[in-house]
Amino acid sequence: MQTDADTDARQEGIRARADLVTALVLVALGLAVIYLSWTMPRLEARRIHPSTIPGLVPLFLGVGLTLLGGLLAWRSWRIKAPGGWQDLIGLVRTREALRIGVILALALVHTLVLVGLIPFWAAAMLFIFTFIMVFETWLNEGSADPVKSFIWALAVAVVFGGGIYLVFERIFLVRLP
Amino acid sequence: MEGLILLGQGVAHFLTPWSLFNVAWATLLGVTIGILPGLTATMGVALLVTLTYKMAPDQAILTLMCVYLGAIYGGSRTAILLNIPGTPANAAATLDGHPLARQGRAGLAMGLATTSSTLGTMVGIFFLAIIAPLLSEAALKFGSYEFFWLALFGVVISGQMTGSDTPLKGYIAGIIGLLVAMIGMETLHAYQRFTFGISALGGGVDLIPAMVGAFGLAEILSAMKRKAVGHIAPVNDRVVPRLKEIFQYWRTIIRSGVIGTFIGIIPGVGEDVGSWSSYAAAKRASKHPEEFGKGSQEGLIAAETGDNAVVSAAMIPTLTLAMPGSAAAAVLIAAMLIHGIRPGPMLMVENAPFLYQVVAMLLLATLANLIFGLSLTKLFIKVLAVPRERLMAVIYILCVVGSFAITQRMFDVYVMLVFGVVGFLLREMKYPMAPLVLGIVLGDLLDLNLRRGLALTNGDPSPFFTRPISAVICFVIVLTILMSIPAVSKRVRSLFSRTGADGSPARS
Numbered sequence: 001m002q003t004d005a006d007t008d009a010r011q012e013g014i015r016a017r018a019d020l021v022t023a024l025v026l027v028a029l030g031l032a033v034i035y036l037s038w039t040m041p042r043l044e045a046r047r048i049h050p051s052t053i054p055g056l057v058p059l060f061l062g063v064g065l066t067l068l069g070g071l072l073a074w075r076s077w078r079i080k081a082p083g084g085w086q087d088l089i090g091l092v093r094t095r096e097a098l099r100i101g102v103i104l105a106l107a108l109v110h111t112l113v114l115v116g117l118i119p120f121w122a123a124a125m126l127f128i129f130t131f132i133m134v135f136e137t138w139l140n141e142g143s144a145d146p147v148k149s150f151i152w153a154l155a156v157a158v159v160f161g162g163g164i165y166l167v168f169e170r171i172f173l174v175r176l177p
Numbered sequence: 178m179e180g181l182i183l184l185g186q187g188v189a190h191f192l193t194p195w196s197l198f199n200v201a202w203a204t205l206l207g208v209t210i211g212i213l214p215g216l217t218a219t220m221g222v223a224l225l226v227t228l229t230y231k232m233a234p235d236q237a238i239l240t241l242m243c244v245y246l247g248a249i250y251g252g253s254r255t256a257i258l259l260n261i262p263g264t265p266a267n268a269a270a271t272l273d274g275h276p277l278a279r280q281g282r283a284g285l286a287m288g289l290a291t292t293s294s295t296l297g298t299m300v301g302i303f304f305l306a307i308i309a310p311l312l313s314e315a316a317l318k319f320g321s322y323e324f325f326w327l328a329l330f331g332v333v334i335s336g337q338m339t340g341s342d343t344p345l346k347g348y349i350a351g352i353i354g355l356l357v358a359m360i361g362m363e364t365l366h367a368y369q370r371f372t373f374g375i376s377a378l379g380g381g382v383d384l385i386p387a388m389v390g391a392f393g394l395a396e397i398l399s400a401m402k403r404k405a406v407g408h409i410a411p412v413n414d415r416v417v418p419r420l421k422e423i424f425q426y427w428r429t430i431i432r433s434g435v436i437g438t439f440i441g442i443i444p445g446v447g448e449d450v451g452s453w454s455s456y457a458a459a460k461r462a463s464k465h466p467e468e469f470g471k472g473s474q475e476g477l478i479a480a481e482t483g484d485n486a487v488v489s490a491a492m493i494p495t496l497t498l499a500m501p502g503s504a505a506a507a508v509l510i511a512a513m514l515i516h517g518i519r520p521g522p523m524l525m526v527e528n529a530p531f532l533y534q535v536v537a538m539l540l541l542a543t544l545a546n547l548i549f550g551l552s553l554t555k556l557f558i559k560v561l562a563v564p565r566e567r568l569m570a571v572i573y574i575l576c577v578v579g580s581f582a583i584t585q586r587m588f589d590v591y592v593m594l595v596f597g598v599v600g601f602l603l604r605e606m607k608y609p610m611a612p613l614v615l616g617i618v619l620g621d622l623l624d625l626n627l628r629r630g631l632a633l634t635n636g637d638p639s640p641f642f643t644r645p646i647s648a649v650i651c652f653v654i655v656l657t658i659l660m661s662i663p664a665v666s667k668r669v670r671s672l673f674s675r676t677g678a679d680g681s682p683a684r685s
Contacts, residue, residue, distance in 0.1 A: 015342075018606055026349060033356060036371065043366055051636035052628040054368040058359045065352045072345050096402045103401055104598070107394070111577060111590055124574045131570035141404045152567065160571045164578060173231055174582045177590065 013081030017088045023073035030066030037062055099139055106131055120176045125161030129153045180533070184306060187533035191541055196239060203240040204545035205553075207247020212255050212560045213568060215400030217264045218248035218448075219505040220392040224575050226385055226512045227582040234516035235531075239538045241512055245505050246298065246488050246542040249448055250550065253290040253481050254557050257283060259407040266448030266487075269456040269480035276472035278410035284554070288418035289474055290481045291550035293430060296423075297482035298543035300434025301441060301489025306536050308442070309525075313497040313532075316522035321630035322641050326650035328623035331500050332616050333654050335445030337661050339609035344661035350608045354616020355623065357382050364625050365632075377588040384511040384617055386580035386589040387596045391610055392504070393576040394597025397569045399604060405565050409558065417551050426478050429459050433482035440483075441490025445615035447503035448484035455483025489539050496520050496532055500619065507614045515583065 040055035042048075091097060106127060114123035132153035137144045168174040191200070203225075210221035221244045229237035252263025257274035270290060277286035319327070332351035340347025360371045361381025372378040423430075433455035440451035459479030460469045469476045491502025499521040501507035513520055518531060525532060580593035600610065634640055641647055660666045 015606065022606060040370065041368065043368065046366065048366055049632050049636055051631040052365060054363050054366060054370055057624040057627060058356065058370065061352050061356050061359065065349065065356070068345055068349050068352065072343075072349065075343070075345070099401055099403070100398050100601075103398060107573060107594065110573075111594060115577070115590075116587070127574060128570040131573070132567050135401070135566040136564075156567050156571065161574065164571075164574055168228070168578055168582070172228055174227055174578070175585050176578060177581045177587060 010083075010087055012079070013084035014087045014091065016076045016079040016081045017084040019076035020073055021088075023069045023076060026069030027066055027073065030062050030064075030069055033058055033062030033065065095139075095141075099135075102134060102139065103131075106134070115177045121161055121165035124164060125157040128161050129157035132156060180306065180310060183530055183533040184536055186530060187535075187537035188540065190235070190530075190534055191239060191537050196236065197541075199236055199240050200243050200541045200545050203243035204247040204542055204549060207244035207542075208251035208254075208546065208549060208557065209247075209560050210244065211248035211251020211253075211263045211267075212557055213563065214255055214259070214261045214263055214405065215396055215565060215569065216248075216572065217392060217396060218245050218252075218266070219388065219503075219508060220396055220572075221245070221248045222505045222508045222512075223385060223388040223392055224572075224579040226508060226515070227579045229512070230515055230583065234513075234518055235534060237516055238509070238513060238518070238535070239541075241509060242535070242538040243542040243545065245509070246485070246539065247546060249484055249488055250291070250294045250481075250546045251557070253294065254287060255561060257286045257290060257477075258410045258412070258558065259561060261405075261407055264448075266452055266484040267480070268449060269452040269483075270477055272456070272470050272480070273473045273476035274480075275410070276470070277474070277477065278412075280472050282414055282472070283410050283412040284414035284416040285418060285422070285474075286477060287412070287554065288416045288551065289423065289477055291416075291547060292418055292423050293433075293478040293481040294485040294550070295543045295547045296430050297434050297437055297485035298489050298539060298546075300431065300482070301438050301486035302536055302539050302543075304435075304438045305489050305492055305539070306533070309493050309497050309532055312493060313522055313525040316497055317526075319522065319646065320644075321626040321633065322644050322647045323650065325623055325626035325630055325641065326647055326654065327498060327500065328619040328626065330650050330654050330657075331444035331494075331619050332612055332623075333657050334443055335615045336609070336612040337657050338443070338446045338450055339611045341609065342607035346606075346608045347612050348661075350603065350610070351612035351616045354613040354618075355620045356616075357387070357613075358617050358620020359624065364621065365628050377586065382592055382617070383584065383589055384507065384614075385583050386592040387617060388504075388508050388511075388614065389576050389580045390593035390596025390598075391600035391613065393572065393579065394593060395600035395604055395610075397573055397576075398597070398601040400565055401569055409561055412554060412558065416554050422474070423478070426475050428462075429475050429479050430482050432458060432462065433479045434486045437483040437486025438490040441487035441502050442493050444494050444498075444500040444502060444619075445504070445507075445611045447491070447505075447611055448487040451487035452480045452484035455479045455486075485543070492535055492539070496524055496535060497522060499622070501615060504611050504614045507618045510618060 037055035037059035042053045110123055110127040114126065133149060136149035137146050165176065169176050207221060210216045211218065222241050225241055225244050229240050248264055249266050252267035253270045253274065255261050255263030256267040256270040257278050260271050260275040262268040262271055274286045274290060332355060336347030336351040337344045360378055362369050362379055369379055436455045436458055437451040440446050440454055456476060456479050459475055460466050463475055487503060491506045494500040494502045495506040495510060499510060501510055510520055576593060577590055580589045630641060631638065642651060
C-alpha cells in the first residue's frame with residue numbers, strides 16, 4: 001500500500017519534471033520574443049528617439065523570461081525524481097485526464113461548431129444536457145441512475161439554456177453569439 | 178469634514194428602492210457564488226460584468242461590488258460546513274471553522290464568521306476613506322518615472338507574495354501577463370506588435386475574456402477534474418452570536434483588519450494572503466495557540482476578518498492608482514472603464530464623489546451580508562448540496578456569454594478558451610494567477626511610461642533613479658527581488674536574529 005509520503009514524493013517528482021518541460025518551453029518563448037522584438041521595425045523614417053522603439057519593453061521581457069525560464073529549468077533539473085518522467089507521461093492515461101479531455105471536447109464542439117450553426121439557446125441546451133449526462137452516467141464514479149440523470153439533465157438544459165437566453169437577450173438586452 | 182459630507186452623500190445616493198433591490202439580489206448571488214466550491218469571487222465578478230453593462234455606471238459597480246464582497250464572505254460557509262474553501266480566500270477558515278462544526282457548534286462558527294467578515298470590511302472601509310484621498314493627492318505628483326516603477330513594483334511584489342511554490346513562478350506569471358499586454362497597438366507610436374497579421378489582435382487582448390477564461394473555464398476544469406466528495410456538517414445550534422463572543426477578541430479583530438488592509442493595499446496580493454497572514458499573526462499573539470487548528474474561535478475570526486478587510490483595502494490602489502489590489506479588482510477596473518469611470522490619480526479631481534460612493538457600496542454590501550448571513554442559514558445549506566456536474570455545465574455557457582457580450586466578437590470567446598486551457602495548466606503547475614492578471618492590466622502603463630520617460634529626457638535614464646519617489650520604489654523592487662533569492666534572504670534573516678540561519682549562534 002502507498003503511504004502519504006510516497007504519494008507526496010511522487011507528486012513532487014512529477015512536478016519537477018513538468019516544471020522542466022515548461023521551463024524549456026518558456027526559454028523557447030523568451031528567445032522567440034527576443035528575436036521578434038529585435039527585428040521589430042524601429043520606425044527610423046518617423047525619426048523617433050531610439051530609446052522609444054516599440055520593441056524595447058518586449059525585448060526586456062523576452063530577456064527576463066529566458067533568464068527566469070533558464071533558472072527554473074536548472075532548479076528542476078537538480079531535483080532528483082526517479083521515475084518522474086514515467087509518472088508524468090502516465091498522467092495522460094489517468095481518469096482525471098479523461099474527464100478534462102471530455103470537458104474540452106464538449107466545449108470545443110459547442111463553441112467552434114454548434115454556435116453559429118444552430119441558435120444559441122439550442123446549442124446551450126444541447127451542451128448542458130450532454131455535459132450532465134456524460135458526467136452523471138459514463139464518468140460517474142459512484143452509483144449512476146440514468147433515468148434520474150436524464151430527467152435532471154433535460155430540466156437543467158431547458159430551464160438554464162432557455163433562461164440564459166431570456167435573461168440576457170430579452171431582459172438585459174445583451175446580444176448573444 | 179468635506180470627506181464626511183461626501184461620505185454621507187455617497188450613502189444617501191444609494192438609499193433608493195432600486196439600489197437596495199440591486200444590493201439584495203447581487204449580495205445573494207455573490208454569497209451563492211462564494212458558497213459553491215469551484216466558483217470564485219473573480220469569476221463571479223467577471224461573468225456579471227456582462228449582465229451589468231447596460232445599467233447606469235453607479236448601479237453596475239454597486240452590483241459588482243456586492244457580488245465580490247458576497248462571494249468572499251459566502252466561501253466561509255463551505256469552509257465551515259464542508260471543510261472545503263468556497264473561494265481560495267477561505268482556506269484558512271477551514272482550519273478552525275470545520276472543527277467547530279464537527280464539535281456541534283456549526284451555528285456559532287457561521288455566526289462568528291459572518292460578524293467578523295462585517296467587522297473586517299468595516300476596518301478596511303475606515304482605512305479606504307482615510308488613505309485613498311491622501312494617496313490620490315500624493316499620486317498627482319507622480320510622473321512617468323514613478324508610474325513605470327509602480328507598475329513594475331505591482332508585478333514584482335505580486336509575484337513574490339503569491340508564488341506558493343517558488344517566487345520564480347510568480348515572476349514568470351507576471352512576465353507572461355506583461356507580454357500578453359504587449360500584443361496589439363502600442364500607444365506611443367501606434368505600431369501593432371505581435372499581431373501576426375490577425376486584425377482582431379490589433380486592439381490587443383481584452384481583460385474580461387482573458388479573466389473569464391483564466392478564472393471561469395480554468396476553474397471548471399479544476400473543479401471537474403475529480404468527483405467532489407464531502408459531508409455537510411449539521412447545524413443544530415444558534416447562529417446569531419452574543420456580543421461577548423465576538424468582542425472578547427477585539428484585539429484579534431483590529432489586528433487582522435489592519436493586516437488585511439495592508440495586504441489589500443499591495444497590488445495584486447489578494448484575500449487569500451490576507452486571510453493566511455491574519456491567521457498566522459493571531460496564532461503568534463494568542464494566549465491559546467494550541468487551540469488553533471482544533472476549533473479556535475479566535476483563529477476563525479482572524480481568518481475571516483483578514484480576507485474581508487482586503488476587499489475594501491484593495492480599492493485603495495484600484496481607485497487612486499488604477500493598480501488592482503486583487504484579481505477581482507482588476508475586473509472592476511475593466512468594468513469601470515466600460516462605464517466611463519477612469520480610476521487613477523485624476524479620479525479625485527474629476528469624480529471625487531465616486532470614491533465615497535464606493536465606500537457606501539461596501540458598507541451596504543457588508544450590511545446585506547450580515548443580515549442574509551445570520552438569517553438565511555437553511556437556504557445557503559441547500560445551495561451547498563447542488564451537484565457540480567449540473568452547475569458547471571451552466572457556468573460554461575455563462576463563460577461563453579460573458580466573453581462574447583462586451584464587444585460581440587467570437588474572437589473574444591476564442592481568447593477565453595485559450596486562457597482557460599493555459600490558465601488551467603499553469604494553475605496545475607502552481608503558477609499563481611494574480612501576477613498574470615496584474616501583468617495584463619499594468620503592461621500598457623509600464624511600457625508607455627518607460628518610453629515616455631525616456632523620450633522626455635532624450636534617452637537619459639537617470640531620472641528613473643534620481644527622483645526621490647522613483648529611487649525609493651526602485652530600491653524596494655531590488656530588495657524584494659533580492660529577498661526572493663534563498664541564499665540572500667537566509668543571510669539577511671540571520672543578521673536580524675540572535676542565532677544564525679542554520680541555528681548556530683551568530684558571530685559578531
